[in-house]
Amino acid sequence: MFNAHTVIGAAEWEVWQYAQRLSTVTITERLRVLSQFLAETDVQPLHAQAVDIVRWLAGHDDDWSDSTSATYASYLSAWYKWLQIVDRRADNPMIKVGIPKVPEREPRPIADEDVPRLLATRMWGSTRVMILLALLAGLRAHEIAKVRGEDFDLTGRVLWVKGKGRKLKSVPLHPILIEVASQMPATGWWFEMRGHPSEHMHSKSVSDIVGRTMRRAGVRGTCHSLRHWYATTLLDNGNDLRVVQELLRHRSITSTQGYTRVPDQRRRDAIAGLTLVRGRRAA
CATH class of the missing domain: 1.10.150.130 (Tyrosine recombinase, N-terminal domain)
Structure with a gap:
């Protein structure tokens, strides 16, 4: 009807x-x-x-x-x-x-001092793994939800991720994630849907779980803020923006620029270095 x-x-x-x-x-x-x-x-x-x-x-x-x-x-x-x-x-x-232009957003990674505070918070082991996948591999919530044991190549030390557009790309594994993977199931979903072990958890559930843990730890931000921290920290450590783009698995480097924030101290140092009187170059 x-x-x-x-x-x-x-x-x-x-x-x-x-x-x-x-x-x-x-x-x-x-x-x-x-x-x-x-x-x-x-x-x-x-x-x-x-x-x-x-x-x-x-x-x-x-x-x-x-x-x-x-x-x-x-x-x-x-x-x-x-x-x-x-x-x-x-x-x-x-x-x-017409379609309104999406406003440019300033990256909002969590603060460096919030990382140990978050990891020191009491949480389920599975929640800790979710957080580590975001912090050390830059995974999005929907990518975390679909992680399987088969995605990890511990010999090659890479994690295979099917991201946006269903494109499969590899991410080098951080030593901590290698240790985590060795203790997790080698096959099947890592984060199963409650009551449906044959299905993976929804991405919204991942976001909610991580978000609640962050609020309990007194850390401002969302699950995606952890990916922003990953990107910004990579850049702050001296890595080239092109390398960060590859690790974030972005098609466009413009997208990468939207994820990375120039640290405040670098901006202050840049301003402090300005001078109104510049020495002449030697002839």
Whole structure:
């Protein structure tokens, strides 16, 4: 039976996205946003006009961040591009709406002194492993959730990670992670879903577990802040930005720059080195 709050065409779009090998998280979020648009505007996304979309986005100016608005607009853009591909719609209203530019964010790694404080906090052994994978391999929450024993090559001392775009890349193993891996299962998921041992934990569960531990330790930030610390520390240790890009597994070095923060002391030293009177070079 037809439900007035059912998004027309959503099921077909879901199948198409899976065929494109998009992640379940991405697909689920895109469909959720479409459903939210329908519920709040009472306009079928299939038939929505530019003015409907603009009014919906503007109606959330007070409760959505610029980043959230940009993300949701990009979801709608993907939806209308698909409708054009399958000849369900001739026009694309997002051309008139445009997609808000995602604001540049200053990297927010945890402080160096917070690392030992976090690791000294009482926690489950599995939580400690999650934190170490973020700090010493720079793994994202969804990558941590999918870690398996088979991903570790202890002979070659590398960890194979399937990151964004399902690309498989290797990360050199830190000695501490080699020791951790030798004590963890050699096969199967390291972080199983409770009650479903054949499935891995959800990425949100990883974020929540690590986040709660950080708050209990009095450390500000999120699970992703640990990856920011990894990147910033690599750069601060004198590694080339290109090397950091490879270790973060970024396609673009611009993305890497968004993860790394120049330490405050370096910035202060740079300013202190400015002089209004510069010596002449010898002839």
